[in-house]
Amino acid sequence: GDSVTQMEGPVTLSEEAFLTINCTYTATGYPSLFWYVQYPGEGLQLLLKATKADDKGSNKGFEATYRKETTSFHLEKGSVQVSDSAVYFCALSGRSARQLTFGSGTQLTVLP
């Protein structure tokens, strides 16, 4: 079945540091790929997505590129802020598009 493997945390960075959270997936066909974020006390929010190979999703300074050849969708940000502290989840939606398959989440803490 479909699966998502996500870099385990927690990750602690200083403000303005570069962020990478690795995500690889296993799926049949060509899934859509997502990054969700959960800020403290809030629900899951869609951060960015990509629906086909070589697509780059971007939002709020975050980027991720759909790499079919390496089955990866790594999340990057050039300069993190304290307000980026949250739990980040990589996810995919398979061909049926009926449900999301999530990774285990990565807790990011950014220190001032």
Place this chain on the structure above:
Amino acid sequence: EAGVTQFPSHSVIEKGQTVTLRCDPISGHDNLYWYRRVMGKEIKFLLHFVKESKQDESGMPNNRFLAERTGGTYSTLKVQPAELEDSGVYFCASSRGLGTEAFFGQGTRLTVV
């Protein structure tokens, strides 16, 4: 527009008791999903409604879990009787159509002691 609303936000119950979680989706969203995150692990799919019909309940752990969506509006997820391993965060999400963006609620943190 109101988002997906879940309540309670937290629930602490004793093993063997019954708990009912509620989810109010975004108005007009036919698709409603329940997910669960246990012990800081991955968020796992439980089931999917289209309007009032269960489309896929393959993720339901066992028959102690019962989900309903009366009239295709709000949904409830009942756990009876609750066991320790049921502790976790239960998320609800809704979407307008298949393949469209799913919007999540804040989740209900269930603790079974």
